[in-house]
Amino acid sequence: EQMQNMTIDLNSKALIEKAEKDGVETMYKRKLGYKVQCGFGLQGVCCRNCGMGPCRISAKTPRGLCGADEHTIVGRNYARMCAGGAAAHSDHARDITHTLGLTTPGGAYQVAEPEKLKEFAQFMGVDPEGKDIYELAHEVSEVCLMEFGKPHGVSKLLARAPKVRQDIWKEYGIEPRAIDREIATVMHSTHIGCCADIDALVHMAFRCSMADGWAGSMIGTMLSDILFGTPKPVHTEANLNVLDGNNVNIILHGHEPTLSEMIVLASELPEMQDLAKEVGADGITLSGICCTGNELTMRHGIKIAGDFHQQELAIITGAVEAMIVDVQCIFPALAEVATHYHTKFITTSPKAQITGSTYMEFHEETALEDAKTIVREAILNFKNRDASKVMVPELKSEAMVGYAEEAIVGQLNNVVNTQIDDMNTLKPLIDVLASGVIRGVVGVVGCNNARTPSNYNHLTIMKELIKNDYLVVTTGCGASAAAKNGLMLKENAAKYAGKGLATVCQLVDIPPVIHLGSCVDNSRILNICSLVANALDMDIADLPVAGCAPEWMSEKAIAIGTYVVGSGIETFLGVMPPVTGSSRAVEILCGSIKDKVGACFHVNEDAEALAQDIMACIEAKRPHFEE
Ligand code: BF8
Numbered sequence: 001e002q003m004q005n006m007t008i009d010l011n012s013k014a015l016i017e018k019a020e021k022d023g024v025e026t027m028y029k030r031k032l033g034y035k036v037q038c039g040f041g042l043q044g045v046c047c048r049n050c051g052m053g054p055c056r057i058s059a060k061t062p063r064g065l066c067g068a069d070e071h072t073i074v075g076r077n078y079a080r081m082c083a084g085g086a087a088a089h090s091d092h093a094r095d096i097t098h099t100l101g102l103t104t105p106g107g108a109y110q111v112a113e114p115e116k117l118k119e120f121a122q123f124m125g126v127d128p129e130g131k132d133i134y135e136l137a138h139e140v141s142e143v144c145l146m147e148f149g150k151p152h153g154v155s156k157l158l159a160r161a162p163k164v165r166q167d168i169w170k171e172y173g174i175e176p177r178a179i180d181r182e183i184a185t186v187m188h189s190t191h192i193g194c195c196a197d198i199d200a201l202v203h204m205a206f207r208c209s210m211a212d213g214w215a216g217s218m219i220g221t222m223l224s225d226i227l228f229g230t231p232k233p234v235h236t237e238a239n240l241n242v243l244d245g246n247n248v249n250i251i252l253h254g255h256e257p258t259l260s261e262m263i264v265l266a267s268e269l270p271e272m273q274d275l276a277k278e279v280g281a282d283g284i285t286l287s288g289i290c291c292t293g294n295e296l297t298m299r300h301g302i303k304i305a306g307d308f309h310q311q312e313l314a315i316i317t318g319a320v321e322a323m324i325v326d327v328q329c330i331f332p333a334l335a336e337v338a339t340h341y342h343t344k345f346i347t348t349s350p351k352a353q354i355t356g357s358t359y360m361e362f363h364e365e366t367a368l369e370d371a372k373t374i375v376r377e378a379i380l381n382f383k384n385r386d387a388s389k390v391m392v393p394e395l396k397s398e399a400m401v402g403y404a405e406e407a408i409v410g411q412l413n414n415v416v417n418t419q420i421d422d423m424n425t426l427k428p429l430i431d432v433l434a435s436g437v438i439r440g441v442v443g444v445v446g447c448n449n450a451r452t453p454s455n456y457n458h459l460t461i462m463k464e465l466i467k468n469d470y471l472v473v474t475t476g477c478g479a480s481a482a483a484k485n486g487l488m489l490k491e492n493a494a495k496y497a498g499k500g501l502a503t504v505c506q507l508v509d510i511p512p513v514i515h516l517g518s519c520v521d522n523s524r525i526l527n528i529c530s531l532v533a534n535a536l537d538m539d540i541a542d543l544p545v546a547g548c549a550p551e552w553m554s555e556k557a558i559a560i561g562t563y564v565v566g567s568g569i570e571t572f573l574g575v576m577p578p579v580t581g582s583s584r585a586v587e588i589l590c591g592s593i594k595d596k597v598g599a600c601f602h603v604n605e606d607a608e609a610l611a612q613d614i615m616a617c618i619e620a621k622r623p624h625f626e627e
Pocket residue numbers: 255290291308328329445446447448475476477478518519520553554556557
């Protein structure tokens with residue numbers, strides 16, 4: 001029962017019980033073993049940056065062996081978290097960028113959005129005039145690769161932000177240079193004997209995170225759209241019941257669409273469909289977990305199997321032939337869990353090899369062939385399924401997903417332009433915001449964290465916000481939580497949303513919680529805020545918007561939170577980051593950083609109270625916005 005209380009998802013509860021019966025250890029079980037977590041770690045005052053340590057700060061030992069105090073140690077640890085997050089997002093983006101360079105007409109990877117490519121080329125300073133689209137794609141790939149390692153200048157992508165915002169960054173000195181450089185600089189400066197000043201450490205953490213949001217993630221999203229298509233609203237289903245009884249069930253888990261898109265292509269081939277029939281299955285069902293799930297659902301309507309905390313439980317259904325993963329957010333525990341069932345746990349990336357997995361390396365150069373080999377392996381595993389071990393839980397929900405920037409603007413214009421004649425502008429959105437019919441827009445995003453019951457904070461906050469007429473946009477595992485619980489259906493707007501928001505949802509045909517994609521796609525939020533701010537000749541910090549990561553857990557989430565604050569958006573966390581060991585760090589991050597960038601962090605581990613904090617903060621901005 002203790003374990004069941006660690007999640008509010010009913011499917012998860014049922015599978016936790018099954019895991020117990022099957023004798024399988026899950027995260028929920030391991031969490032019970034961690035009654036008390038390390039207090040030094042929680043406060044961020046443990047330093048392992050050199051071999052004299054580890055040193056940890058306490059009343060008796062107020063300094064590390066080198067003399068570093070709690071502010072230095074917390075600051076270094078925080079900056080390194082930002083660098084870790086920025087590295088993960090940006091290295092993902094780098095792979096996408098290389099893939100754009102591999103596109104060929106009729107090849108495995110093609111340019112799906114030539115117009116978007118031309119527009120982006122122009123923005124990056126590449127003249128598309130008279131160029132073959134693939135020649136252009138290769139040139140843009142090269143230019144974008146330079147953003148990772150160019151020796152001079154700051155990120156070109158910053159120009160997407162309002163001018164006033166760019167000036168703020170210049171003033172504070174956080175315009176990121178090459179992405180890799182910002183990451184390397186943090187690693188260097190946090191080495192033993194380098195930076196020992198909390199203000200300077202926070203400053204470099206911000207600069208590095210800005211490289212994540214405004215360069216790495218921005219490139220990742222943009223080029224994914226160009227390669228695989230800009231998402232459009234599409235119907236899907238979410239939660240573990242999407243696993244299909246007599247089909248070969250393949251779950252795609254991880255982050256980069258370069259792999260998952262090829263698995264989609266491969267599994268649709270007649271030869272694979274035939275093979276599935278030959279082994280006695282009715283067909284092949286693909287579903288997704290984590291951000292790969294988001295990428296697939298928003299481009300193809302492929303169903304969402306679950307979120308970060310459901311990855312082990314998916315295998316425990318006994319109905320999964322293969323769990324195919326690439327990078328990030330993959331529990332190493334999956335290898336052990338899979339030994340209890342017939343599931344093949346297939347790792348594919350040299351960056352994320354896991355002991356006990358079946359390693360089938362995936363190369364973009366031989367993408368479709370590699371994908372076919374992997375899919376074949378999954379199909380052939382169907383015969384090993386043990387019916388006595390299968391339990392697909394009962395629940396799933398319908399959802400509308402796939403709202404890219406274009407979809408949001410387009411959707412609003414679709415219907416509202418019958419009354420307002422501005423086509424393809426943001427005027428309708430601005431009007432409903434200015435009139436107060438919608439009070440504000442909140443990005444509720446990010447992970448599941450075992451320090452809170454899975455999905456509880458996400459759902460509590462989202463429901464409270466939409467009930468009070470705040471539109472919610474979401475990405476990552478927050479998006480899965482919303483999809484699993486019916487919040488991404490216009491039909492449910494009347495039930496969950498306040499009158500103003502519900503009316504807008506009906507009129508404009510949007511759900512009260514809008515699916516914007518994977519965590520890399522938080523860049524879409526930056527884009528939309530920039531478009532609105534530009535249209536109003538305002539700064540992003542003036543808009544009635546906020547960011548919230550109610551159950552964050554990853555370094556990526558810390559980097560995101562930091563660049564969102566750096567972008568002038570007040571950011572609310574439902575889990576305290578490991579910074580409380582330094583009063584100065586808390587003072588800066590939750591206070592004085594606002595003087596530099598126009599926003600700061602707010603932390604409240606009580607979800608209901610956090611929702612109230614968000615609304616109060618937005619209401620305080622409204623008078624100025626309405627002027
Ligand atoms: O990048 S929300 S648990 S899946 S880190 Fe991971 Fe967190 Fe999920 Fe995607 Ni984002």
